[in-house]
Amino acid sequence: MTETRGRLANRRIALGITGSIAAYKAIELIRILQTEGADVRVLMTPSAVEFIGTLTVETLSRHPVDSDLLSLQGDGRIGHIAAAHDVEAIVVAPATAHWLGAMANGLASDTITAACLATSVPVVVAPAMDGGMYSHPATQANVARLREFGYEIVDPENGVLASGMTGQGRLAALTRIVDAVVEALDGAPAAVTLPAAAMPAGFAAQPVDSTPAESAAASRMTAPSRNDLAGRHVVVTAGGTAEPIDPVRFVGNRSTGKMGIAVAEEALDRGAAVTLLLGHHSVEPPDGAHLVHVETVAEMQAALRAFTPPEGPLFNILIMAAAVSDFRPRHVADRKLGRGHGLKLELEPTPDLLAETAERVKAAAGAHGRHPVLVGFAAEVGDLDRASEKLRAKGVDMIVANDVTEEGSGFGTDTNRVTIYATDAPPEQLPMLSKREVAELLLDRVVVRLGGTVRPDTAGAADNAPNPEAPVSVEAGR
Ligand SMILES: Cc1cc2nc3c(=O)[nH]c(=O)nc-3n(C[C@H](O)[C@H](O)[C@H](O)COP(=O)(O)O)c2cc1C
Numbered sequence: 001m002t003e004t005r006g007r008l009a010n011r012r013i014a015l016g017i018t019g020s021i022a023a024y025k026a027i028e029l030i031r032i033l034q035t036e037g038a039d040v041r042v043l044m045t046p047s048a049v050e051f052i053g054t055l056t057v058e059t060l061s062r063h064p065v066d067s068d069l070l071s072l073q074g075d076g077r078i079g080h081i082a083a084a085h086d087v088e089a090i091v092v093a094p095a096t097a098h099w100l101g102a103m104a105n106g107l108a109s110d111t112i113t114a115a116c117l118a119t120s121v122p123v124v125v126a127p128a129m130d131g132g133m134y135s136h137p138a139t140q141a142n143v144a145r146l147r148e149f150g151y152e153i154v155d156p157e158n159g160v161l162a163s164g165m166t167g168q169g170r171l172a173a174l175t176r177i178v179d180a181v182v183e184a185l186d187g188a189p190a191a192v193t194l195p196a197a198a199m200p201a202g203f204a205a206q207p208v209d210s211t212p213a214e215s216a217a218a219s220r221m222t223a224p225s226r227n228d229l230a231g232r233h234v235v236v237t238a239g240g241t242a243e244p245i246d247p248v249r250f251v252g253n254r255s256t257g258k259m260g261i262a263v264a265e266e267a268l269d270r271g272a273a274v275t276l277l278l279g280h281h282s283v284e285p286p287d288g289a290h291l292v293h294v295e296t297v298a299e300m301q302a303a304l305r306a307f308t309p310p311e312g313p314l315f316n317i318l319i320m321a322a323a324v325s326d327f328r329p330r331h332v333a334d335r336k337l338g339r340g341h342g343l344k345l346e347l348e349p350t351p352d353l354l355a356e357t358a359e360r361v362k363a364a365a366g367a368h369g370r371h372p373v374l375v376g377f378a379a380e381v382g383d384l385d386r387a388s389e390k391l392r393a394k395g396v397d398m399i400v401a402n403d404v405t406e407e408g409s410g411f412g413t414d415t416n417r418v419t420i421y422a423t424d425a426p427p428e429q430l431p432m433l434s435k436r437e438v439a440e441l442l443l444d445r446v447v448v449r450l451g452g453t454v455r456p457d458t459a460g461a462a463d464n465a466p467n468p469e470a471p472v473s474v475e476a477g478r
Pocket of ligand 1: 096
């Protein structure tokens, strides 16, 4: 199903991927464009195919990739000419120095240049390369020529490059590229008929009206500012980890995943692309989220690391709501242990994933300043005194703390009473709310932090809920 609610709803976009080290980011770009409602078909240069292959791209886009200029489509049409006429915009990301040169000179030696030459729709180009390559007069002249064609250039950013050096050459943030596509199409009427292409199941939008709850969520989404997370990628961790003792038993916890899943649902409803890193859970994750299932702390760590490569995190917001074990058995038996004479279990501490991820994200951001919003959940017992210390020690922007021993506020409940600790505001104690309402108010604060606006319909989402725009006067633990 194609998303019908985003800023690119019903739009047909061609994405051209060229042979840059940043080609892997185009995979995520497909997903964000789809979350914005676009039907994305992909053209690739042979070099890009060398870098990332076509399987993932074809699976995600639900269209065959056109990378061979000299072969015809299955229906006998010429691929790049069909693309030139079937789409409403072409975005080339990443664009190599070589491709810029070919395009500037009208050399139709790959399907992307050929489609750009044949089309009359807007073209958005996001270059990515080594800083020296980008600043070279030849590249600059090519970029200037493309601007003369009326192409929108999304300038690369300053930062650490694949070579380890710094300079201007990093592919622009994907949200900037998506914004440029939206802007390029602004004013052009949206296509009325949708092609048969569907979003991949893992990235499908939530159904609009299959249950009353979903209908309510969908109608709320028609509110003017419903899309305040559109173009953002939110990674949420949820559920509990399970550390094996032997092939049968594990050290686990009582997490059901409800809180993190509520955050994922809320983020989806607000237009975000959502990846859910999901441990043990007993509630259904939302259809629209891209699911990554994890079992142990080590698997959660690997999943988080995959989204925080050295050259920068692949998300705008990270919300870590999973209950991650603090300990794991030092030795795991490879056979089921018998009752025998009992069992002495030696436990070792697990890595602190919140602190580690914050450190990685900030290290990558060092060169270019801003970093994604980082939020951790802290399950406390009794008072929440440790939460402010955690906020500082973990290096995150917000800690959402709750007392899991309080009735209605622990594992498996539908409600939660939390206090939000933030680096830029006094602690804010929320009343007992449904987990979905907690998610909503939390994301309101995250949106403000991202520099967006808060949806007007969320103030008063619950009785006594603080107005997110009003000064905060409540104290922690009161
Ligand atoms: C590991 C590696 C990374 C590269 N990254 C880039 C890059 O980021 N930008 C770029 O302009 N060229 C890069 N190149 C060079 C291009 O791959 C090369 O110029 C290729 O011919 C581009 O082909 P295309 O423009 O047809 O895709 C890289 C080459 C290698 C081996």
